[in-house]
Amino acid sequence: MLFLGSILVASLFSTCAFGRSGDNCSPATKTFKQKVDHIGDSREVFQQQYQVIDEYFHPGGPIIFYQGGEATDMICLHDLILPTWAKDLGALAITLEHRFFGDSKPNNHANLTKRYETLNLENVMQDSAHFIKWIKSTVNGAENSTVIATGGSYAGYLSTMLRQNHPETFHGAIGWSAPLRGFGYSKSNSHLYDWYRAVSNIYREHSAEAAQKIKHAIISLQDSIKKMKSSNDIEALASRYNLCSTPQNASDLSAFLETVEDSFSQNTQLSWGANAPILPGRKGFPLQRLINTTLSASSYQEIVNASLSLLFEGNRCVDWTDTNGTYVNNELLPYQYILCTYVPIVNPGIPNGTIFPAHETPIDELIASCQQTYGISPEDGKLLEEKHHYSAADLNNATRLFLTYGGIDPVMSYGAVELLGRVANIPNGAGVAILSQAGHAEDMSAPYPGQRKAFEICRIRS
Structure with missing residues (x-):
């Protein structure tokens, strides 16, 4: 499987990537001319998709x-909290599709290194920034x-x-479930x-008994798989x-065990x-x-099946060869x-002491995959924090930045939670909110029954 490690990582962090074809958004999406490369002298442009309410x-x-973000299809604004x-x-709600995703393709060069060089x-x-400038110049009353x-x-x-x-x-x-830590392909x-x-802690906090049964279920599955390897009896x-x-x-x-x-x-x-x-x-x-x-299960197979069937809900079968495409x-x-360049989130390893079998992070394999597939090596995570101004010191001095994380979302472990409970020493200082029972970026969606949100309206004043 190509780039297995990052396929798993993509599944972990791209769960906001659901969307619809831009044709199905209301109002309909449009496109405008965007520069292929803002850094160089090229005058090449491409059509970038956007939506305005x-x-x-x-x-x-x-x-x-x-x-x-990394969506194949446009995320329509009416699926989000923005219209509310x-x-x-009395605001203007707008969105811009990310370059190289959906219909916004600067190029489709066969060589991947050349395709993604911008x-x-x-x-x-x-x-x-250029889109905002264009919006302000074309929408009456938006100049200031x-x-x-x-x-x-x-x-x-x-x-x-x-x-x-x-x-x-x-x-x-306002950043929902933003990974800002854990970058760097380094031990x-x-x-x-x-x-x-x-x-592991999420399961233990919700039910110590269920967490223990899950631990035994995965150990039993692992033992079963070992026997299958030795006997070649894997048809069942x-x-x-x-x-x-x-x-x-x-x-x-x-x-399959990773799935x-x-x-x-x-x-x-x-x-x-x-x-x-x-x-x-x-x-x-x-x-x-x-x-x-x-809690009611009588066998480890029932527990494993329950987890797989919930994840692959709506599918006829469990496609263990495509852990990402089934639900993202x-x-x-x-x-x-x-993932190989400016967001080098490493496929997570599993340490001792959790409810899962421990294993190392295949860092060398991931670096080799970046080099083989794209001809590049991942950048150092700490250097990126300094370069792009999101180190702990930078965020401690940030203003008008509000981050939220779901309490049952593991991305919180990669979040800037050092800002939690912090008393800002500067006006409008950055802050963090934890939604105790919310999932990944749950509060970004349009209101629906049972939703758990950090806020209905967030005002950021000067």
Whole structure:
């Protein structure tokens, strides 16, 4: 499987990538001419997709800008909280599709290194800044509007970067579930094992009994897989767990076990309330449903099946060969490139002491994959923090930056939680809120029954 490590990482951090075709958004999306490279002298342009909701806008009102992320399809504004805010604030709600995703493709060169050579953080930020400038010049009454950037997950990281690196354009930012720590393909990365520590703690805090049964279930599955490796008796696995295909060798069996572990992770991270519009086809509260099933289960197979069936809900079978595509609608190649460059989030290892079998992070394998696939090596995480102004010191001095994290979302372990409970020593200092029972970026979605949000309206004043 190509780039297995980053495929798993993509599944962990791109869960805000659900969307619809731009043709289905209302109002309909449009495109405008964007520079292919803001850094160089090239005059090449491409068509970049955007959407505007102006029905609530009062001249001079603010602009709420949703920064697009790694979605294959456009995330329509009406699936988000932005129209609710716009109505309350008399604001203009806008969104811009991320370059190289969806319909916004600067080029499609066969050579991946050449294709993505303009896919860097500065170009992505300049896309947004140039779009804001264009919006202000074309929308009556918006010339002097203040701009608040917002986004979820990777797009939450980007909205933070916009405020930190382009404060002349972005007056403030709200980041939902933004990963800002844990970067760097190095064994010195202090966050290498934080993800599964967080997942394990979530289960233990919700039910110590269920957590212990899950631990025994995975150990039993692991023992069963070891026996299958030695006896070559793996035919029964496909029917036992409703797999789309039968593993053929030891590597396949290991991949299946990773899918199982990932399912328990995703069923915490994606535990949103009922009828969440941005998670189509997925029923609400999978974490609680999984815990309830686990407590009543009489076998380890029942527990494993429960986790897989909740994760692959709506699918006829469990596709263990495609852990990302079954439930996250994103484009892997450009996102993998991003993971190899300015967002080097490492595929998490599992330490001793959790409810999951311990294993190391394959750092050397991941670096080799970046080099082989794109001809590049990941940058150092600490250097990136300094370069793009999101180190602990930078965020401690940041202004008009508000970050939220879900209490049952493992991304919180990669969040800037050092700001939690901090008393700002500067006016309008940065802050963090934790939503105790919320999933990944749950509060970015349009209001729906059962939703848990940090706020209905967030005002960032000068």
